[in-house]
Each structure stands twice: as structure tokens, then as C-alpha cells.
Amino acid sequence: MSNINVAMIGQGFMGRSHSNAWGQVAKFFQCPSKPVMHTVFGQEAENPQAFADNWGWQNAATDWESVVKSPDIDIVDIVTPNFMHAPPAKAAIAAGKHVACEKPIAGTLAEAREMAEAANKAGVKTAVWFCYRRVPAVALAYQMVKDGLIGDILHVRAQYLQDWADESVPLVWRFKKELAGSGAHGDLNAHIIDMTRFVTGQEITEISGAISETFIKKRKLMTGVASGSIAGGLDAGKDMGDVTVDDTVLFLARFSGGAVASFEAARQATGNQNRNGFEINGTKGSLKFDFERMNELEYYDATRPRAVQGWTNIMCTHAGDHPYVANWWPDAHLIGYEHCFTNEAYDFLCQIAGQTPTVPIPTFEDAYQTQRVLEAASLSAAEKHAINMDDVK
Numbered sequence: 001m002s003n004i005n006v007a008m009i010g011q012g013f014m015g016r017s018h019s020n021a022w023g024q025v026a027k028f029f030q031c032p033s034k035p036v037m038h039t040v041f042g043q044e045a046e047n048p049q050a051f052a053d054n055w056g057w058q059n060a061a062t063d064w065e066s067v068v069k070s071p072d073i074d075i076v077d078i079v080t081p082n083f084m085h086a087p088p089a090k091a092a093i094a095a096g097k098h099v100a101c102e103k104p105i106a107g108t109l110a111e112a113r114e115m116a117e118a119a120n121k122a123g124v125k126t127a128v129w130f131c132y133r134r135v136p137a138v139a140l141a142y143q144m145v146k147d148g149l150i151g152d153i154l155h156v157r158a159q160y161l162q163d164w165a166d167e168s169v170p171l172v173w174r175f176k177k178e179l180a181g182s183g184a185h186g187d188l189n190a191h192i193i194d195m196t197r198f199v200t201g202q203e204i205t206e207i208s209g210a211i212s213e214t215f216i217k218k219r220k221l222m223t224g225v226a227s228g229s230i231a232g233g234l235d236a237g238k239d240m241g242d243v244t245v246d247d248t249v250l251f252l253a254r255f256s257g258g259a260v261a262s263f264e265a266a267r268q269a270t271g272n273q274n275r276n277g278f279e280i281n282g283t284k285g286s287l288k289f290d291f292e293r294m295n296e297l298e299y300y301d302a303t304r305p306r307a308v309q310g311w312t313n314i315m316c317t318h319a320g321d322h323p324y325v326a327n328w329w330p331d332a333h334l335i336g337y338e339h340c341f342t343n344e345a346y347d348f349l350c351q352i353a354g355q356t357p358t359v360p361i362p363t364f365e366d367a368y369q370t371q372r373v374l375e376a377a378s379l380s381a382a383e384k385h386a387i388n389m390d391d392v393k
Contacts, residue, residue: 001031004349005038007067009088010079011051014102015040018079018129019055021341028327029346032353035075041067068092075352078102081173082181086111089364093118098125098352104190105367107181109375113393116368127348128367130194132276134343136335137297137316139323139359141280141287142199144299151284151302156253156261158196158279160188161272170222171241183245185212186374188265188276194362194370196263196278199287202255204373207387210251210380215268217243251377263377295334323358 006022008015026034040057041064042048048060061067068076068091076092078085078101085106092099105128106112119126132138144150173179180186197203218240248266255261276291288298297314319326324343328335347357376387
């Protein structure tokens, strides 16, 4: 097995997730090439050498431009805050590197379009870490819909609800529009837009009824250095600063196959720690998924005799029948969040090698389509009217 050198731009919460994936993927999967954790970039204040030592990176750097241009690097993996996705991605593409990037693909739609166009022109392989596609239950749902088991899709309901962003959380980068692009919308709705596009195999054609709200409009300014938690891991000072992103965004949509849909994302949905899921209703059946029970998929088979119809709970842990799990543990020895990243690292290595991934990889072009939907929902909320997706470029 040949080696392929990886550089990671950024650290923090996502840096830990990605480092774990690159470090273990060749131990569990028969990869076409073995990823070598070559270099990690971080700001001086983050102490990238300590991060490298802890997570197994061979080198640490504080100059991302030299890293992405280095002839030693084959894959550039970007885990920075959203506003810093485009510069290293475009530089890496120009240097002929394969690029993986966290979601949403960019801080703005214009940057997302530029990244997708640059990748298409250069012919490099790209991936965006919409990791929930790599949950075995979600990948199974995709296969079931593709096989026609639920018939024609009529309704889609999707939600991503969290409750971490209460008043105690300081003004971390996720609450600043210039750094994050948006709040719960880009952070959470991006995932469920991608997931429903993926599972249904359809595109969203219209957005309407969007509403956006920021409940906590000021937060304490932060002090110290990020520890890597989702909220930033920083101590709060006494001074206050303005929150410039949404706390929640809800909207309605139409899919290209005729289905109608609802989406909701919220960071202050008390009691919902990471309730990321969907229900898809078709003419022959329905599917339900909830990430808080990520190893399970619910299926309703409406083709059975009415007397015995009912929801079936599928434990998606059986090797040979459920995607990815043959590389992990025996039946009902459950996998977790971190395994989604390892599964995606494997599929990206397959894509680079010209092999077929387990389920389709969200490329930069694919992620640009999700970003178009995010933009349309933002426009609908601001302008109070329906948005045709043909008008959002």
C-alpha cells in the first residue's frame, strides 16, 4: 500500500475529529493508500506543536500557505472557521492538491461558487465533511429510497436541534457573521439540507415561509485560548459584544420530485442535545432517523397487509447488510460520532484512487448546491417571500 500525505489546516473541535479519523482509517479499512498525518497548521497562540504531539501529526506549522504549497502534501484538509475555508482551499487547488473541507463549504455563496469552479477546472478531487451521510443508518436510508422501497416521496421533515447556546456561552466565533457566515442556519441546516438531498436523490427547487431569529443578542466577550469544544471552550469576561448571526432558522421547501418539506435548526431547543434527523414519507412507506439514536433507522412498509403494518426499528449494525459496519464491531456493538469521520476518510481515499465510495461523496460542487439553498432561505427570511432556486446563483 502506497502512502498519501495529509496536511490539516486548523485545530479545535473539528481538528480532533479529523485527526482521529486520519489516524485510524487504515487500521479498520482496506484503504487504497495509507494516509500519513504529515503536517498540522495552527496559530501560534494555539500551540500547534502540542496538538501535533497529542494527535500524531509528524510536523506542526504556523504558515498555512507554505503547507498547502508544499510538494510533500497530497491532501489538504481544512477545519478552520468558515471565513477561512476559501483561501487555503483555492491555494491548495491551484497547487494541484486534493482538498477536503468542513461545512458549510464557505462563509458566503460567492466563495462557495469560486471554490467549486476552481476545483472543476483543476480536476482535483474534493470532499466536504457532511459526515452524517456516513452514518450506516443514513446510508441505508439512501439505498432503500434508491431501491424504491418507499415509493414516490411526498413529504420531507428535517430538524437539527441543539441546546448548548444558552446565556453562559461567550461571544465565540460561531456568533460572529464575519467569521461564521451564519449561525444555526449554516451550522445545522446545512447538514439536514445535505442529508435530505442525499437520501431523496432530489434537489430543492423553491424556498418559502422562512423565519430567522436571534434570541440572545449580546454575549460576554471571551478571554483565553480555545480548548476545542463546539462552543469554543473560552472563559467569559465582563464586557459584552453583539451577536450578529441567527439562533434559529425555519423554512419550507419544494423538491424536484414534487415533495414538500420543512426544515428547522435551533441552538436553544432545550432538551435536544444533538437531535439531527428526518422523516421521509412516500407512497409505499416511510423512513425516520434521529442522530441521538444513530445506530437505528425506523421503516414503515405500507405494502404489507394493513393488519400487520407498523413501524419497524432496524438496528443498523449487521455486517454485509448495513454500510460500513463490517469494518467495525459485531452486531449491536454500537458505533459513535467519530466513526462517521473515519468512514468518510475511507470513502475520500477511494475517490482519490478512482474507486467507488460506499455512498456518494459530497464534492465542492455538491456542497455549493447546499449553500445555494442556505442562501435562498436567508433571502426568504429577509425579504418575506418565496425564492425560486433558479434565481440563486
